[in-house]
Amino acid sequence: MAKQQVIRLSAEQRYSKELEKLIKADSENNKPEGWVLSPKSVRQFILGNDRLGISRKFFGDDPLVDRSIVSLLGKQGLMLVGQPGTAKSMLSELLAAAISGDSNLTIQGTAGTSEDHIRYSWNYALLLAEGPTERALVGSQIYQGMKQGKIVRFEEITRCPPEIQDILVSIMSEKQMMIPEMGANAIISAKPGFNIIGTANLQDRGVHEMSAALKRRFNFETVNPINNKDFEIELIQRQLEQELGELKTQIVIPVDVIELLVTAFQELRQGQTQDGANIKTPDAVMSTAEAVNIAYASALDAYYFSDGTLNAGQIAKQLIGVVLKDNADDIKRIQFYMDNVVRERAKKSDTWHSFYQVSKTFWK
Structure with a gap:
């Protein structure tokens, strides 16, 4: 039977060979209890090690x-905060994969997240037949993380109502979960290796602010956007090659087009x-992740609808799908940018000229 293809593998699946290399090279003496890798090897898994053939991620x-x-x-747990698209979720996935060998114990925070998602629920057919037994209990991802001694990822925690967020306070303080339905002594105690990585977007601040008690259970780290232009160009090129897969050899990606995308x-x-001129920033997320999405969509446009060479006009077409997500006023801000910044550059550069000519059609 042919191997089934999937759109995306988890980090531990994508980088399984690299994890195997690091496990073999690791020292048992430096490995915390419950961790698959030592802290040094976790760092190498994420930031790379050329000698071992470990890629930077x-x-x-x-x-x-x-x-x-x-x-x-x-x-304490780890809370990664920052603007959307700054790779908070990717970093939490890589950390979980390297520490626990499993990044799939994940809760997606929403307005509908309930206590059952954080603690446990019941298989009601078994509950009626057997009563509150362990077989009838359906453990949450956090329940499973505590029992197995693994990292649990809690995405977009500030989108959950405060009373749901605060269920974490006692769990993170005591590293225990009580199950009163099964008796006074029914307690799940977390095994070594258990911890929680939360993520929160700064744009969501004020949606459901975390309580002071819960904040004390986390160390906060801010993931900032990349501001180095050359570095961001290199990163987008690498990510674009990964996204395109086998198609990367059939599509020409001019560096000046990627440079235009990053500059904009x-x-x-x-x-x-x-040049130092002030412009109004759109409400839309102008992150590196969104830039990669635009480059990828434009490359597909070039391959399927053009001659296979990415051009700035295709970038201009795809930009509208990013900017018109949040605020209709963003159109005016982009129009100002096109008319006052891009138009002047179009007089001196063929790449910017192509970008400007196509943009006139889409940003009227």
Whole structure:
């Protein structure tokens, strides 16, 4: 039978060979109880090790990775905060894969997240037949993480109502979960290796602010956008090659087109052009992740509808899908950018000229 293809594998599946290399090279003496890898090897898994053939997977603030690993060695959880698209979820997945060998114990925070998602629920057919037994209990991801001694990822925690968030307070303080339906002594105690990595978008601040008690159970780390232009260009090129897979050899990706994309995103993100002129920033997320999405969609446009060479006009077409997500006023801000910044550059550069000519059609 042919191997079934999937759109996306988990981190531990994508990088299984690298994890095997690190496990073989690891020292048992430096490995915390419940961890698959030592802290040094966790760092190498995320930031790379050329000698062992380990690829770099997170680009940006290396000391942030070090602090995150140290946080997870202690009693407190780790809370990754930042603007959307700054790779918070990716970092939490990589940390869970390296520490626990399993990144799938994940809770997606929403307005509908309930106590059952954090603690446990019941198989009601078995509950009626047998009563509150362990077989009838349906443990949450946190329940499973405590029993197995693994990292649990809690995405978008500030989207949960405060009373749901605060269920975590006692769990993270005592590392225990009581099950009163099964008797006074029915307690699940977390095995070594258990901890929680939370993520929260700064744009969601004020949706459901975390209580002071819950904040004390986490160490907070801010994941910032990439501001180095050359570094961001290199990163987008690498990510684009990964996204395209086998198609990367059939599509021409000019560097000047990626440079244009990064320049536009950084200027719109920072509210200032590279010449020092101030512009209004759109409410839309102008992150590196969104830039990769635009480059990928534009490359597919080039392959399926054009001559296989990515051009700036295709970038201009795809930009509208990013900017029109949040605020209709963003159209005016982008129009101002096109008319006052891009138009001047179009007089001196064929790449910017192509970008400007197509943009006139889409940003009327």
